[in-house]
Amino acid sequence: PAVTSVFALQITGAAKINPENETYVALAGEAGELVPLVFIVILGTVTFYGLLAAPLARRLGLSDANPTGVLFAGAEPWIRVVAKGLVEKGHHCLLLDTRFEKVSAARLDGLQAVRANILSEYAEEEIDFAGLGHLVAATPNNEVNSLAAREFQHRFGKANVWQITPSDVDFHHQKAVANHMRGRFCFLGGPRFSDLSSFVGKGAEMKSTLLTDVFTMEDFKTAHGDNAIILFTETEDGKLNPVLSEDEKIEGSITIHSLVIEQDDPETKALKKKEVSEGKS
Template sequence: MSDLLSLGTIALLGFACQWLAWRTRVPGILFLLICGILLGPVSGALNPDALFGDLLFPFVSLSVAIILFEGSLTLKLTELTEIGPTVRNMVSYGALVNMLVSTVATHYLIGLSWPIAALFGAIMVVTGPTVIMPMLRSVKPNAKVSKALRWEGIVIDPLGALLAVLVFEWIVAQQTSAHIGHVFLVFGQTIALGLIVGVFVGQLFGVLLRHELIPEYLHNYSAIAFVVGAFAVSNSLLHESGLLTVTIMGIWLTNMKDVHIRDILNFKETLTVILVSSLFIVLAARVDFTNLLQLGWGAIAVLLVMQFVARPLKVFLSTIGSTFTLNERIVLAWIGPRGIVAAAVSVVFALRLESLGVDSAELLVPLAFTIIIGTVVIQSATARPLARLLDVGETGNQGFLVIGANPLGVAIAKALESAEIKTVVCDTKWERIRKARMAGLDTYHGNPISDHADLHLELAGLEGMLGLSPFKSDNLAAGLRFREDFGIRNVFALSSRADAKSNSRHRASAFYKGQVLFDEDIHYEQLARLLHKGATIKKTQLSEAYGFDQWLDENPAEESVLLFAIDAEGKLHWRTAGNDLKAQQGWSVYALRLNQTRSVESA
C-alpha cells in the first residue's frame, strides 16, 4: 500500500469507525482498535513505522499533548468542590487505590519490575469522556450514577495523565542518574519546569484572549500554536516535561477570569476526534503479537483484577458515607472503560523507555491495549443489562429539555411525562419554576446557556430540546447551545411571527434554530390563546375502528392542534414543519384541543 493510500485509508476508516460507534452507541475505540489490528499485525497492509519514519514519535507525542490540553480545559478548580464528595474521592485517594492494586497485580501476575508496574498502574487510572459518554448514552443509568461517571471521566483524564507523567519522570530520572540525589533533582526540575512554562504560556495566551488582541478567526489556530510551541519548548529544555506543561497550561487557562474559551474547546473537541481516530488505528497497527503472546494469561488475569477488584474497591471506598444505594455502587463499580489517553500515553512512554533500554518496556503497550479492549468489550456488552437488572437505569422514552416554564411549556411537559418521557423544564423566572414544580415536573431555575447550567443542569436521560419560550431569541440561543449535546435533528423550536413576516435576509437559518415544531404558521401566541380559552392536551388511541383520517375530520384546525404521537413501540414522533405527522393504527395521538368530541383520556 502506497504512503498516500495508507493515509487516505486511515482517514476513511477512522470516520467509518466513529460513524459506526454513533449508530451502535458503542465506544468508537473498539472499532478503531479492530481496524488497526486488521491493517497492521493481521494483514500487514499498514506499517506505521515505515509510513511515518522518524516522525512517528513526534506525531504521537503532539497528538497526546493536544488531547491532554483539551481534557484539561474542562477542569475548573471550582468543580472540585462542586462535583460532590464521591467524585472527589474517586479522583483522589480512590485513584491511588486503583493504581496500587493495578501495580501489585501487574508485578506479580506478569512479572514486570516495580517501576514499570507502577507506571502501568498510573496510566490505568484514567477513564475519559471519549469512552464514558458513548457508554452512558447506551446504558442510560439514573441521573446520580450518570453524573458521577461523567464527572469522574472529565476530571480523571488530566489528573491521571499528570500522575502517570510524574511516575514516568521518576523512572527516567533513575535511569539517567546513578545518584539518588540527582534523581530527586531531575524529578523536581521536571515538575518545576512544567509548572513554570505551563502557567506562563497559559497566562500569556489568556491575557491575549481577554484583551481581544487575537482576532476571533485566529483563536483556534493560536490555541494549537501555543500548545505545540509550549510542548516543544518544554521538551527541548527537559525531556518529557511537555505533557505536564500542556496539562498545567490548560488548567490555568480555563480557570482565568473573563477568558471565554468555548469556541476553542469546541474546535479542540473536533480536533481530538480526528486525532483519536487516526491515532488509535496507527497505534493498534503497531501491536506486536509476539509481545501479546509473551504476556500470556497474565494479561487476562490483570484485566480480571482491574475489573473485579481494583475498580470495585475504589468505588466502594469512595462512596462510604454517601447517599448511593448498593445497586448504584455496583453499577458505578462496573463501568470504568479505558480510552485514548491510556493508549496514547502508554505508547509515548514505551517508546521513550525503550530508547533508554528499560527492561520490559516493550510490554507496556500490548498490556495497555489488552486492558482497553477488555474493559470496553466487557462493559459495553454487560453494563446496560446490569443497570436494568439492578433497577438503576432510566425508565421511559427519550427525554427532552424544555425551554420555558410558561403555561404551554408546562402543559407539553406534563403530556410527555404522562407518556413516560422524561422532561426538565428551564426558566429564569422563579414564579414560573415554582408552578412547574408544583405540577410535579423536574426543573432548572436559571439561564440554560449560563456557566452555572454547564455545571448543574443535568442532561442525563435527555436526548432533545424543545424551544417553547415566547421569546424567539431564547429559543434560538438555546438551540445553538444544545445542538452540541443533542444534534440538530433533536433540537425543536416554535416558529415566531417575526419569521413569518421577515424576508430571507432577516429570518433565522434553519441550521441554527433546528426543526420547527408543529408548523411554520403555528406560534406561541396562538397556542397560548387556546390554553387561555380552556384547551387541554388530550390523548386519543387510534384503532382499526377509529383511524387517523377520522380523527382529523373530527378535530378541525380551529379547535385542535396536533402536537405529537407515540407509536405502538413507544417511539415519539413530533409534528414538524414540512413533515406532516401521519399516525397509524395502534398509535396514541396528542393534541391541544378546545373541546372533546370523543371519549378520550386527558393528558
C-alpha cells in the same frame, strides 16, 4: 506516559553516571518497558470502562438505552399544560425557566422544574438529563431558542433538538436568524409562541388519541379541525417524538398527543364517541 518517559530517562541517566551501582543498572535494563506498559494499562482501562459503563448503568436502572423524555426550555402556562399531559401518560419532562413564579407554578402542578437559564453553564454541567432524549426550546425569545437548539445538539443529537416556529420565520433574510443556526421546527402546522399561548388561553387541554384503521387521522381532523394542534406522536413501544411542523404523514397504529379545544356540536360529538371507544379498546 509523559511522566513515565521522564522517569525512565532519569533511571537510564543515573545508571550511566553510576555504572557500579547494580540497582541503577538493573532498573535501567527494565526502564524501556515502562512506557509501553503504561500505555497498555491506560488503553485497557479506557476500553473496559468505555464498553461496560453504559450497559452496566442501564442494567442498574441508572440510564435508559433510548431516552425519549422532553426537556422544555421555558415554563409558560401552555408549556405546563403540555408537560402535565405528557407526564400523566408516563413520560418524563423537565422544565427550565429563569423566572421564579413560572418555576413555582410548574412545581405546584406536580412538574419537575428548575430555575436556570437554558444557556447557562449550570444547565449544561449540573442538571441531571437522565431519561431525557429531546430538547424543545419554547421560550418567548426566538434567538434564545435557536442558540439552545445549537448548544444541545452534542447532547441529544441534531435530530432531537427542536424549537417552536419563530415569529420571524417569514421575515426578510436580513432580519431573520439564518436557518442553519436553528433547530428543527416542531408541532404540526408550525404554531408560534403566541398561537400556543392563545390556544391554551381559550381552554385547550392535552388529549391523547390512538389512531387505528377504525379511527384514522382523517377522522381526527374531521372531529377537531382547527381546534387541535398535534404536538407529539408515541409508538406502540412508548417512544415519544415531537411532530415536525411540516405536514408529515401520520399513519398506522400510533398515539398522538395534541392540544384540543373541545366542541359541543352534534356532528363532532358522534366522532368523539368513536374516538373514545377506540382509545378504550
